[in-house]
Amino acid sequence: MYLPNKQSALVIGLFLLIFNIGCFAHGVDSNTEKFLTNNTGSAIGPFLYIGAKHMVTGYDHLLFLIGVIFFLFRTRDILIYVSLFTLGHSLTLLFGVLNHINVNAYLIDAVIAFSIIYKGFDNLGGFKKLLGFQPNTKIAVVIFGLFHGFGLATKLQDFALPQESLITNMIAFNIGVEIGQCIALLFILTLLGFWRRHKSYFAFSKGSNTLLMTGGLVLLGYQLTGYFSA
Amino acid sequence: MNTIPQASIKSLLLSCLTSIVLAAIILLVAVLPAEYNIDPTGLGEKFGLTALAQTTDTAPHIDISTCTDSKSPTESLWKDSVKITIPANKGLEYKFHITKGEVFEFVWNTDGTKLYFDFHGEPQGDTTGYFKSFKETTDNQSSGTLSVPFTGSHGWYWENKSTQAVIINLKTRGNYKILGLR
Numbered sequence: 001m002y003l004p005n006k007q008s009a010l011v012i013g014l015f016l017l018i019f020n021i022g023c024f025a026h027g028v029d030s031n032t033e034k035f036l037t038n039n040t041g042s043a044i045g046p047f048l049y050i051g052a053k054h055m056v057t058g059y060d061h062l063l064f065l066i067g068v069i070f071f072l073f074r075t076r077d078i079l080i081y082v083s084l085f086t087l088g089h090s091l092t093l094l095f096g097v098l099n100h101i102n103v104n105a106y107l108i109d110a111v112i113a114f115s116i117i118y119k120g121f122d123n124l125g126g127f128k129k130l131l132g133f134q135p136n137t138k139i140a141v142v143i144f145g146l147f148h149g150f151g152l153a154t155k156l157q158d159f160a161l162p163q164e165s166l167i168t169n170m171i172a173f174n175i176g177v178e179i180g181q182c183i184a185l186l187f188i189l190t191l192l193g194f195w196r197r198h199k200s201y202f203a204f205s206k207g208s209n210t211l212l213m214t215g216g217l218v219l220l221g222y223q224l225t226g227y228f229s230a
Numbered sequence: 231m232n233t234i235p236q237a238s239i240k241s242l243l244l245s246c247l248t249s250i251v252l253a254a255i256i257l258l259v260a261v262l263p264a265e266y267n268i269d270p271t272g273l274g275e276k277f278g279l280t281a282l283a284q285t286t287d288t289a290p291h292i293d294i295s296t297c298t299d300s301k302s303p304t305e306s307l308w309k310d311s312v313k314i315t316i317p318a319n320k321g322l323e324y325k326f327h328i329t330k331g332e333v334f335e336f337v338w339n340t341d342g343t344k345l346y347f348d349f350h351g352e353p354q355g356d357t358t359g360y361f362k363s364f365k366e367t368t369d370n371q372s373s374g375t376l377s378v379p380f381t382g383s384h385g386w387y388w389e390n391k392s393t394q395a396v397i398i399n400l401k402t403r404g405n406y407k408i409l410g411l412r
Contacts (some may be wrong), residue, residue: 043317046395050315124245129238159313159397210245210252217253222261229266 043165044172051176054155056184060112061148063215065181066188067119068141070209073196081141082185088145089152090174096153097170105158106227108151113223115144116216123209152177308337308401310408315397316345316390323412324400325385327354328378337373338400343392344370351384383409 055061068085072078095101118140121127128134156173195201263274267283274280316322328334349365349372364376378384390396
């Protein structure tokens with residue numbers, strides 16, 4: 001389901017590219033014609049930037065990441081969990097855009113908000129206490145990653161995506177997202193790293209995760225209100 | 231990995247309650263008034279937050295013959311909304327197929343960067359390369375209503391002469407088929 005679509009998108013892309021060179025010639029004055037023939041619609045730089053910006057300024061993704069790494073102290077663990085998150089959101093981002101799956105932005109953002117609440121509750125030891133066991137944290141991060149990816153796909157599809165370079169632009173956006181994630185993580189880990197040296201980190205861990213849940217709840221309320229009033 | 235502290239049921243409940251109460255206060259007092267003009271406590275009005283939620287769509291209208299006066303596109307009752315990225319030093323076309331006599335309403339703006347643009351239409355089936363230009367100028371926004379003079383593809387050609395990619399927010403309303411980027 002995935003590959004044939006990719007191939008057909010490529011074929012359509014090539015077709016459009018050839019077809020468009022003839023098409024571009026009318027509708028604009030001769031001065032600007034050369035700009036159009038030059039433009040294949042691929043804009044790697046802009047889409048890289050948009051992806052990175054979306055992540056760096058995306059407080060919902062960042063709050064979730066903070067929740068995920070809150071109790072991860074070894075670099076190896078952080079790498080594993082962040083990779084799992086990346087795997088999850090990349091899969092649905094690529095799948096969603098290629099198949100033109102456009103989930104309601106409010107609903108998908110509500111699920112993303114829920115993921116923050118879940119992680120905050122998890123960090124408070126809530127599941128262990130409530131269910132008597134700890135739900136697998138690695139599986140959770142992949143599953144929530146999948147939802148975050150659908151959110152990204154929805155955001156990307158807000159832009160007019162030229163068919164002929166859909167894949168290039170989409171991959172540029174995806175790489176941009178990962179770059180943005182790395183930059184954001186560097187800041188978060190630096191700050192958390194300083195704080196972790198103090199005992200207050202653990203003393204405040206309950207408060208921090210309560211605030212994390214608060215943030216998730218505010219976002220959830222914001223998105224659901226948007227959904228029902230739009 | 232197993233440094234997650236063991237919580238007592240009591241402290242867990244306290245944490246959950248605290249977060250729910252905090253979130254409710256933030257939502258009711260700040261977020262809902264500012265974002266949606268929903269103000270159950272009246273505090274949003276007091277702090278002037280509800281002003282943020284009021285739409286300020288007072289864009290000037292186009293003064294060209296084919297465009298009738300726009301009755302200020304009031305609320306955000308737009309049918310379609312799209313973001314179009316124009317790479318640096320490139321130009322792009324975004325078109326709609328509209329039949330003769332239809333009324334096409336639109337508003338677009340950039341982040342502030344001015345773009346050269348040509349708002350024009352091409353009659354359906356025409357192969358001579360003829361096109362009618364409705365508005366051609368350089369600006370960072372435009373809005374108005376077009377009484378479509380002939381059936382065909384209508385839309386914009388934007389050219390970004392700056393060294394930075396520019397994102398256009400285009401909102402439209404009317405009876406049309408989106409042809410998209412050309």
